[in-house]
Amino acid sequence: MTVYKVAIVGLGIGRAHLEEAYSKLGDRFQVVALCDLNTGRLADTGRDFGIERLVTSLDEVLAMEDVDIVDICTPPSLHLEQCLAVLAAGKHVICEKPLVGSLAQMDVLEQAEARSKGRILPIFQYRWGTGFLKARELVRRGLVGKPYVASCETHWQRGADYYAIAWRGKLDIELGGILLSQAIHLHDMMCELMGPVERVYAEATTRVNPIEVEDCVAASLKMVNGSLVSLSCTLGAKAEVSRLKACFEHVTIESAYEPYAPGNDPWQFTVAEGPAGDRIKAVLAEVDAVQSRFHGQLISYHGALSGQGEWPVTLADARRSLELITALYDSASRHVPVTLPIKPDHALYGDWRTRLV
Ligand SMILES: NC(=O)c1ccc[n+]([C@@H]2O[C@H](COP(=O)([O-])OP(=O)(O)OC[C@H]3O[C@@H](n4cnc5c(N)ncnc54)[C@H](O)[C@@H]3O)[C@@H](O)[C@H]2O)c1
Missing domain, CATH: 3.30.360.10 (Dihydrodipicolinate Reductase; domain 2)
Incomplete structure (x- = not known):
């Protein structure tokens, strides 16, 4: 079985990925590096899980040739930029929800994935x-x-x-x-x-x-x-x-x-x-x-990456979820029913936050 080498960026829920899943799946994944701006969290997690490569910038992770997958667990507004950087480095990216912040950002991500050797694996562990x-x-x-x-x-x-x-x-x-x-x-x-x-x-x-x-x-x-x-x-x-x-x-x-x-x-x-x-x-x-939650989802991802199973959460799934959210925000802000699909000429396609302020 292929063992994929992983770096986790962001050690809040990222620590739960490690605790619940990676630490139980040593035959499928090896976490070789951790990255966080918070050096206290970084040192604690490294010590608790015996991981020695500890860095504070994504660039340092992307320079690690042996890393196959970067698991992004940072706050939502960083996801697009960080996913694009990982794809540009030719690595796979696992990314926490919400994958990105608009349907227009989904377009950018889909295009970047099409150009990259890497694939995007959105998290929906429930x-x-x-x-x-x-x-x-x-x-x-x-x-x-x-x-x-x-x-x-x-x-x-x-x-x-x-x-x-x-x-x-x-x-x-x-x-x-x-x-x-x-x-x-x-x-x-x-x-x-x-x-x-x-x-x-x-x-x-x-x-x-x-x-x-x-x-x-x-x-x-x-x-x-x-x-x-x-x-x-x-x-x-x-x-x-x-x-x-x-x-x-x-x-x-x-x-x-x-x-x-x-x-x-x-x-x-x-x-x-x-x-x-x-x-x-x-x-x-x-x-x-x-297996439940992250443990189950990462077993499925390993199968998909190894060509032995269907892709368990797709970019289309992430898009569907953001499209529903865009429609709900549109409806709630204008107090009217909203019909899907949400097309590129829709006022909130680029950014629903314009209506939430
Ligand atoms: N799937 C789930 O059930 C679930 C649960 C909780 C959070 N989340 C999602 O996970 C993401 C993170 O949430 P959280 O609760 O873990 O947040 P958090 O604030 O607890 O942890 C985020 C970590 O990222 C680090 N960080 C921030 N910017 C960074 C950067 N540029 N480079 C490296 N590290 C950086 C922070 O120092 C922090 O330690 C969010 O998108 C959130 O919605 C998902």
């Missing part, structure tokens, strides 16, 4: 959990019947301690609020089950913390397949829950409530009586368990 995998398998095999409705609740809690890190809650660096930073995961999972979005109507407000970006959202969506979806998001919940529920003709599916691993079992599948329900039960019984 998809990795056996419960979600079962649900998606039923949808992919066409067993669920007509989709009716779905609801997504991202009810999390964030307070002063979270926003003590200076870039969080700032429009010019975080680039958005709960839609971009937290609910992006569950909404991506919803789209995997319910398909593309046709129209949205959203209300967004800031009620929980004194920040520049939204922290409460309610939205209704009409999907291309005719089904209806509601989104409810807050950073002021006293009990943290991520919950995805979808009602189809032959099955009602409900996720577990675990806020930071909603893909994990147990998911509930209530199936119709008769042959359609029996087919669903048979598939549920045969889906193999997967």
Whole structure:
């Protein structure tokens, strides 16, 4: 098996990539270098994981000939520039969400990837959990019947301690609020089950913390397949829950409530009586368990990079998620329904923040 050499840039969630995934996947990845501007974090993480090459600039990482993959875990406003630099160096890039800050930036990234030897691997680790995998398998095999409705609740809690890190809650660096930073995961999972979005109507407000970006959202969506979806998001919940529920003709599916691993079992599948329900039960019984979150996603990426599996999160997935966010911000700022697709002549294609200030 090929062992890819990795450098991690940014050691907040980057440390979790190391702890949850790379440190358990030594037969697939070797983290050879760490990079952070914060020298304390750099020294602590290097010591804790026995990594000796510690640097404070991406340029130093890009000069390391043995590094195959650069894992970008820096604040959102840096992602585009850093991903472009990694691709220009001919290396693969894993990048945290949100991948970039607009649909126009997605265009730039797609063009850069097409010119590079490197590929982009966006992070959407919440998809990795056996419960979600079962649900998606039923949808992919066409067993669920007509989709009716779905609801997504991202009810999390964030307070002063979270926003003590200076870039969080700032429009010019975080680039958005709960839609971009937290609910992006569950909404991506919803789209995997319910398909593309046709129209949205959203209300967004800031009620929980004194920040520049939204922290409460309610939205209704009409999907291309005719089904209806509601989104409810807050950073002021006293009990943290991520919950995805979808009602189809032959099955009602409900996720577990675990806020930071909603893909994990147990998911509930209530199936119709008769042959359609029996087919669903048979598939549920045969889906193999997967590793959760970053661990599962990096196993899948290793397979894809080695030519032994499909690309698990594509640039098209990242674009779909940013297109939905652009439409939701457009709707919430003008109080009107917004129809997708969002085309290049749309006022927010280049930058949704013009409407969030
Ligand atoms: N997938 C998830 O569940 C998840 C969870 C948390 C954060 N994130 C995302 O990860 C990214 C980072 O968030 P975080 O919470 O870890 O932030 P953080 O502030 O805790 O960590 C970011 C680190 O990047 C370093 N850094 C900043 N600029 C740098 C540069 N130019 N070169 C090298 N290092 C630099 C900082 O010193 C800091 O240590 C964000 O995009 C965030 O949305 C994703």
